[in-house]
Amino acid sequence: METTKLTDSDDQRAVAAAILASNLSSKEVRQVTQLRQRSGRLIEECVQEVLRMRPTVVRRYVFIGSVASENMEELRALAQSARDSMLATGIEKIGLESATGRLGVRFFTLVGDERFNASLREIGKEAIEAQLRTHVSRAVIDATSDG
Structure with missing residues (x-):
């Protein structure tokens, strides 16, 4: 019914094709019709x-792991940017794809997309946690012995 509001038969056919090709809802057809009438732009x-x-759906995957308790005081003394840099280096060493993270005093958080999720599955959550824990421990020792 909304397509009949378009006076040009070519526009009507183009909208009908779009309905079939893109599964336009009646609300979307109304929007197309109104946009065409008000703006005078091409129907396409x-x-x-x-x-x-x-709307588009973006899936984000989150992994939270613990940090070894013996490093808490040393980690607390470091700036957040230094902790995050340590974590970023660990993420890179492990080979986690498209992951970013935040390293707290007791926990770390990793966030990423489908590639990150695939890496989580391939490497294994327990292995990732253990490797990052080891990396952070070594990095804290290095950082505190330098200062």
């Missing part, structure tokens, strides 16, 4: 603009 541009308004 109107369809694309409405499609860009659709």
Whole structure:
């Protein structure tokens, strides 16, 4: 019914094709029609603009691990940027793809996308936690012995 509000038959056909190709809802067809009528832009541009308004789902994966308790006081003495830098180096050494993180005094948090999730599965959560814990312990010793 919304397509009948378009006076140009080519526009009507283009919207009908978009309905089939992109599964446009009635609300989206109404938006396309209104956009075309108000802006005078090409119908294809109107369809694309409405499609860009659709929500996108972005999955983020989070992994929280513990830090060895013997390093708490030394970690507490370090600036957050220094702790995060230590963690970033550990992430790189382990080969975790597309991961970022934050190193606290007692815990670390890793966040990433599908590639990170695949790395988690491939390497194993326990192995990642153990390797990062070892890396952080060594990095804290290095950092405190330098200062």
